[in-house]
Amino acid sequence: MKYLNIAITVVFLLINAEGSRAQDLDPRAYARIPVNVTVVVAGFGYSNGGIVTDATLPVGDLQARIGSPSLGAVRSFSLLGRTAQVSAFLPYAWGEVTGTINGEPQSTTRSGFSDMRLRFSWLLLGAPAATPAEIIGAPRKTILGMSLSITAPTGEYFPDKMINLGASRLAFKPELAISQPFGKRWLIDFYAGLWLFTDNNAYYPGTSVRSQEPLGSFQGHISYNIQPLMWVALDMTYYTGGKSTVDDVQMDDRQSNSRIGATMVLPVKKLHSIKFAYSTGAIIRSGADFTTFSVGWQSTFLGKQGKN
Secondary structure, X not given: OHHHHHHHHHXXXXXOOOOHHHHOOOOXXXXXXXXXXXXXXXXXXXXXXXXEOOOXXXXXXXXXXXXXXXXXXXXXXXXXXXXXXXXXXXXXXXXXXXXXXXXXXXXXXXXXXXXXXXXXEEEEEOOEOOOHHHHHOOOOOOEEEEXXXXXXXXXXXXXXXXXXXXXXXXXXEEEEEEEEEEOOOEEEEEEEEEEXXXXXXXXXOOOEEEEEXXXXXXXXXXXXEEEOOEEEEEEEXXXXXXXXXXXXXXXXXXXXXXXXXXXXXXXXXXXXXXXXXXXXXXXXXXXXXXXXXXXXXXXXXXXXXXXX
């Protein structure tokens, strides 16, 4: 059971945002939107697949099924005359992991809140703060943006248990992005970020210290506007690094993985939309080789639209 617990720990660390958010595929994350707008998002994701572990371990046929509903909000505003956003998301997760230890079948389940995800973004070039009417009449331009993502240790965590949904530490990701329109309908996005982690000083069995090296994260997206509020995108991400150490003992868990996927947004009336997303592992060196489906309902609320 010891080795299965180690593998399961990897899976549930991937549920929370402790650097596994490098797996996220988020097209148009730096799109220009009007200021003084609030977007409320309710979503659900489902992941299933295998887990790649050290081949020398007596662990086999590791499979996981994970469901994760979430609720969040995004608020746009003007910062020094440029468009900025803040967002917060609180995910919940439940899942089951099965596998064999020396040929004997084993399984376990967990459920609870995961770590909260916070994000601040600022469009430095190509997106001055504007009202909806001003954006509709403006030409599309190259956008240069930056952001800071944070995962806060709000998830369920018990120091005396190896399997937890929270990471019991902070994680930060500064990121730079460029968004380049082509013609009236095409858009190409590229993001480059770096996850940085504080230590978990209460790692199993509660007296160990777990640290992790920085994890590089890169995303690319090509999207196409079918209608003004309806679009589709092809997505890919690559993340590398992130080797961990427990009590000064280095783990063989350095990541060098890539994922591909697709996203579609459909408008529902004027201020609501549904977002569908699919992704799967392309090259997985270690960790979870998951196929993920998600759906989200987005409702937009326009605040007072005065001059900026």
